[in-house]
Amino acid sequence: MSLLERIRIIPLTVRVPAMVALLMMVVSLIISERVLDRLNDMQEQHLNGVAGTYFDGLSTVLIPAVLRQDVWETYDLLDRTRTMFQALSPIETVVTGRDGLVLASSDPRKIPVLSRLPDAFSERGTSGDIRVDWQSDTGFGTRPLIYQGKTIGTVHASFDISHLVAERYQVLKTLLATNALLALVFAATGYVLTRRMVKPVTTLAQHMRASAAGTPHTIPLAEFPRRNGELGDLFHGFNALVEAERERSALTRRLAEEEKLASLGRLASSMAHEINNPLGGLFNSIDTLKQHGANEAVRGTSLSLLERGLAGIRDVVQAALATYRPDRSGRALVLRDLEDVRLLAGPQIAGRRQTLTWMSNPADLTIPTLSGSAVRQALLNLVLNASAAAGDNGAISVETRLQDDGSALILSVTDTGPGLPKAATGVLTSPEPWPAAQLAGGLGLWMVRKMVDEAGGHISLGRREAEGLTIIELHLPISLSGGETSHAA
Known part of the structure; x- marks a missing residue:
């Protein structure tokens, strides 16, 4: 049995709610995807704005120190500005000079001064945009330090975006819960409505099965649909069909009885003819016996004729009784x-x-x-x-x-x-x-x-x-x- 055939044998009261719930899930999936995509754009725009402010502030205060290649002042500025941008939650900030070597970092023990910039930072590029890695809950950004049209260094920074991920997760849970609730509500509503719609059809089917199994009966008015319409016309049509079948059956029985009576009439006429034929000979035999009964030869012939005639009448009567007598x-x-x-x-x-x-x-x-x-x-x-x-x-x-x-x-x-x-x-x-x-x-x-x-x-x-x-x-x-x-x- 194919999948389509298996689906078709499922009751309509189950199929319709299931289809409604499935449709609601598809719609919810599309809506959720659009909402999350829009939320992602908004969060990235927000992160870019805050990070841009962070980089703008750093660039302003860091350019003089970078020009002088003053390591301690650069580190001091990074340390002090870190507490000023707690809302951005910077994880790590590195400043490199024009030669690409590290001038200062927020964690000197991890990234020493005058060392090469780690590959992880160099792979993030030099664009001013923020790149977000949702898997590691981290955002990355770079900003070149430009003085009189020349690049004198670069600021590299990473940010903690776990609060944005938590927000996305909360929105996703809210969407799933809301969509699941709506799917259940629509499925339950579809089930109730389908039951109400199918109930008249079920009633009609029950009466049709009962009619097929025995004598058909009309549907009582109490079981009719409350509102007139196609279903009401269907119920009236079924009752009219039952009445027509009753009339047809009654007519058939009446015609059968009439045919039986006609057959019995023809049979009676035939039997009367069959019995009447030997009666003449029987009466002649009786008259012969009355007049010539003393003659042994005449008596034997007459009695033999009487016996054969009566046997023929007996056979006809017995055949009629055997055929038409109730068995x-x-x-x-x-x-x-x-x-x-x-x-x-x-x-x-x-x-x-x-x-x-x-x-x-x-x-x-x-x-x-x-x-x-x-x-x-x-x-x-x-x-x-x-x-x-x-x-x-x-x-x-x-x-x-x-x-x-x-x-x-x-x-x-x-x-x-x-x-x-x-x-x-x-x-x-x-x-x-x-x-x-x-x-x-x-x-x-x-x-x-x-x-x-x-x-x-x-x-x-x-x-x-x-x-x-x-x-x-x-x-x-x-x-x-x-x-x-x-x-x-």
């Missing part, structure tokens, strides 16, 4: 139970003179992790939709099989229809829930998508233009954590 026991899926879909969809397929090919392999497989009623209902919806798409004299094929590695159950429904419309394709394959306003006529497919999502599977669509076939496959994962897949006895 209170949570019974596992047995692939053989999917045969009920053939009976339920049979009347609609027969009414349109369609052919149905059914392939189940293996038919006796039990899958504990899938709900039998939910899968049957989804497969029935797909078969009924395929029948509606195939049209009269069309062909429908249903296949149930396991994936090659045994990790999923695949339910495949193929029809000879023109293909799925865009809305139906969106309902089955869209990453996001399909808008409720566009679900009209497609609630059966929507219920199929809902079952597949709850099972953790996916839907794949295919089209073979050369053969005119549309293929819908449901891939339902088989999780062994809920119990081993087994074969029914």
Whole structure:
């Protein structure tokens, strides 16, 4: 992770105060540098002024003694003037003659008379300006002694500037303390202001996370920002979005119920037709028994017809009960139970003179992790939709099989229809829930998508233009954590 990415993950309430404090430190550094630079100029100007006065006084009194090369008088003048310039704090003063030899010094034992000027003094030059060495707390200066336009000697002096260094240090401490205090004040102020600014966003984020985890709820007015503005508009927009989502969910549930009732109506009509067909033959058998019941051959034929007719009605009723009765026991899926879909969809397929090919392999497989009623209902919806798409004299094929590695159950429904419309394709394959306003006529497919999502599977669509076939496959994962897949006895 790069440094920039690490900075971005720091909370805003920490980042902003830190940036304010950093900015204040940079500004303080620039201001401190300018203040110290200005103070340095002022101190040097002050030192030059005081030292100039010192050199002027010395030059006036020393010229006669230097002209006479009077060592004792020169030393006496240096000793007496030393006490007169205590404010300058001279450390050492040396007077040389025109030949460069020492004529007198404030410390004769260190620098003897008529000796060569030490290199430390000669390196300081002959300029009248003061050179400051802040590292050694010392200032240095020289002044030539001029008489009638000729240089007759030179005065060399060093000064104690520790009081100026202490002043600089005191100013620096004051600047650092002031800047640090200001940085803390600005950082604290930035933290408080940022917390106040971010609080509405945090509130909104909490409600959004809660909405993503469950049923969305509107934000109470008590949690709204005190002042209306962009954040207030954002809160109102979120509440409007929640209300719209509630209305959409309610509309979806209502449409699903209406679709279910319509499906039940079509199923009841189909069952009535399926049951009504054998009833005529059953009543004829009963009349035949009444009239010719004594005849053993007639009696056997009539009873056999009655038994087959009643068995057919029983199978239709049992298939309807298995598919639409609430699965209170949570019974596992047995692939053989999917045969009920053939009976339920049979009347609609027969009414349109369609052919149905059914392939189940293996038919006796039990899958504990899938709900039998939910899968049957989804497969029935797909078969009924395929029948509606195939049209009269069309062909429908249903296949149930396991994936090659045994990790999923695949339910495949193929029809000879023109293909799925865009809305139906969106309902089955869209990453996001399909808008409720566009679900009209497609609630059966929507219920199929809902079952597949709850099972953790996916839907794949295919089209073979050369053969005119549309293929819908449901891939339902088989999780062994809920119990081993087994074969029914």
